[in-house]
Amino acid sequence: MKAAKSGTKDGLEKTKIAVMRKVTFLHRKEVPGDSEEEDTGFLEVTVSDMKHPPPELGPMPEGLSPQQVVRRHILGSIVQSERSYVDSLKRILQDYRNPLMEMEPKVLSARKCQVVFFRLKEILQCHSMFQIALASRVAEWDSAEKIGDLFVASFSKSMVLDVYSDYVNNFTTAMSLIKKACLTKPAFLDFLKKRQMASADRVTLYGLMVKPIQRFPQFILLLQDMLKNTPKGHADRLSLQLALTELETLAEKLNEQKRLADQVAEIQQLSKSISDRSSLNKLLSSGQQQLLLCETLTETVYGDRGQLIKSKERKVFLLNDMLVCANINFKYVGQLEISSLVPLGPKYVLKWSTALPQVQVVEVGQESGAYDKDNIVIHNAGAKKHAPSGQASHNKVYLGPPRLFQELQDLQKDLAVVEQITLLISTLHGTYQNLNMTVAQDWCLALQRMMKVKEEEIHSANKCRLRLLLPGKPDKSGRPISVMVVFITPNPLSKISWVNRLHLAKIGLREENQPGWLCPDEDKKSKAPFWCPILSCHMPAFSSKALDLQPGHAACPLLEAQP
Known part of the structure; x- marks a missing residue:
């Protein structure tokens, strides 16, 4: 309050009184567009440019360091x-919301306007x-x-x-609504085009609406510069450090909410690419699926000799119980005009989906225990030609670039011969x-150096x-087929994140890690258990009410007391 008082003038007297009474000007509204009327849950203070002109820095005085x-x-x-x-x-x-609200006939309903400009x-x-x-602080600078402190x-x-x-949470919904209106209402598209052409800077509506998302990162950069040029012992240094902490915390929370909102939008976009009758579409539309991670990865396909056959970007979705891979389509037939006004985003085409317990991550040195070599045939995803089933190459899985591993094996054989x-x-x-002997030993040392370099190349590539x-369809003899899919992640940290998330998600699907109440519904169907932490024991549950509990359908997890 002290900082706020010292940085305000008479125009903020109402603000001070409201804050002292613990009254906020803003009343949070969880869902946009609930009513046709304007938001009236906040005290709207009219700020006159005549009474409170924008801040303006005066001429620089002489004698400054x-x-x-x-x-x-920087100020x-x-x-x-x-x-x-x-x-x-x-x-x-003034240029978009108000005209759309007043326009007759309306090209966008009042409810949709509230959603867009929420x-x-x-x-x-x-x-x-x-x-x-x-403005007050600039005048006293x-x-x-x-x-x-300001x-x-x-x-x-808060x-x-x-x-x-x-x-931020509503931004993706607002952009989707604008995109849909552009596709279905030519009058709305024409309105956006005219407004853009009438502006001096030709900034689109999307370009204007994305600025609130970018505002706090801009503040942080400016205050970081200000702090760098503020000497120790200056009266403003501690306040700048506190301000940076506040803004960075706020930006981090908003970024996380934006990330979650974008992931929900990705799931919705994926569900649109799947047939309505598909079981996967029903799962995605049920709202029970949780998106843990999604990222654009590059799928690579290698030949028998380790040569790169092809590579293509895929969108990979890690759900709480499923792994989904989709093709990315950026082609917009007849929508180029719309894409210049609002980002349309990619369209997805489902490539494959696999239950998470059946997915195995195969790392270097772990191939021997990753699968049963005698009963499983390994095929490389995307490769058109495969060796006959009797050849030993089926049981050989190259981890990392196959060419590098083949070269390493050749060097090892050559070293054995030289020895x-x-x-x-x-x-x-x-x-x-x-x-x-001197020449022979030099040969051995040279081969060992070459092997070390090759191992470093393989290690770097596998990062x-x-x-x-992944499981595939059995062959004609009934032997199970497993398909090896290779993705290139953007950076090593991304691969670590994928491996860890896959491992934790599979652990979370175990029965012992999903305790909770299981009781029959009115239609005698079992409800999903409530989520609760892993606890040490289960005890029978009893109720005085006449609850229809079936044997084995009720369990109360309790933490066992330790002596």
């Missing part, structure tokens, strides 16, 4: 970027109040040089996180030029190489 000059320039960047941001928010409301008025309200306080006071409030969270030659040279009675063993 180099650091003070730099800090003054100018903060002022300019905030003014541009507030103007963008006003443009969205929380923008509240975000504008927050930054209008911040701009008033910023040359005497006080303090800005950090950021702490303005953006540490209402800021609330409105930005609602906006035998060395033994034979040691039995010679005469002395011959270039045929002595980003994810090899999965």
Whole structure:
């Protein structure tokens, strides 16, 4: 409060009183578009540009140190970027939302308008109040040089996180609604095109609406620069550090919410590419599937000699009980005009899906225990030609680039031959030029160095190489077929994340890790158990009420007391 008081003028007196009474200007609304009327759950404060002009940095006084000059320039960047941001928010409301709400006949219903522009008025309200306080701080800059406490006071409030969270969570839905309206309503598409052409910078509606998502990372970069140029012992240094902590925490929470919202949208996009009658479509539409990880990976196919046959990007989805791979299609026939206004995103075509317990990660050195060599035939996914079933190559799985492993094996064989030659040279009675123990030992050392280099190449390649063993259809003799799929991850950390997530997801599917209540529903069908942590024992459950419990269908997990 002290920082807020010192950074505000008379225009914020109502704000101070409301905060002291623990009244927020914003009332959180969980679902956009519930009613046809405007949001009335917040106190709308009209900010007059005449009474509260935008902040403006005056002429630079003389006698400033180099650091003070730099800090003054950074303050100018903060002022300019905030003014541009507030103007963008006003443009969205004045040039798009208000005309669409007033238009007759309506090209977009009032309910859909509320969904598209959800929380923008509240975000504008927050930054209008911040701009008033910023103007006061800018006017006092040359005497006080303090800005950090203003950021702490303005953006540490829970209402800021609330409105930005609602906006971020709704962003994907809003963009989907805009895209659908562009495809089905030519009048709406024409409206967006005219508004874009009428603007001086030709920024699209999407370009304006993505700015709230980018705002806090911009603030963080500017404050980091300000902190670098603030000497130790300066009155603003501690406040800047606190402000950076607050903004980084807020940005991290918003990024995580954006990531979760994007994953839900990915699942919805995937379900659209699957037939409505498909069992996978029913699972995805049931809402019971949890998306643990999804990423664009590069699938590679190798020939028998280790040569790269082809590679193609795939979208891989790790669900809580299933692994799904889809082709990515970026072709938009007849939609080029729309894609210039709003990102359409990729379309997916299902390639394969496999139950998670049947997926095996095959790492270097673990191939011997990954599968039964005698009863399982291994095929490389995507390879058109395979060796006959009687050949031993079926039982050979190259981990990492097959070419590198073949070269390593050749070097090992050559080293064994050279070692035998060395033994034979040691039995010679005469002395011959270039045929002595020194030369033979040099050959051995050279081959060992080459083997070490080859092992390092294989190790480096496997850092980003994810090899999965998937079940296939049995052959004519009834022997099970396993398919080896090879993906290249963007970086080594991505591969580690995939391996760990796959392992943990498979552990989570074990029966002992899914304890909970299992009781029959009205239609005598079992309900899914409630999720609860792994506990040490089960005890019979009893109830005084007449609950129809079937034997073995009720268990109460309790933590066993330890002596």
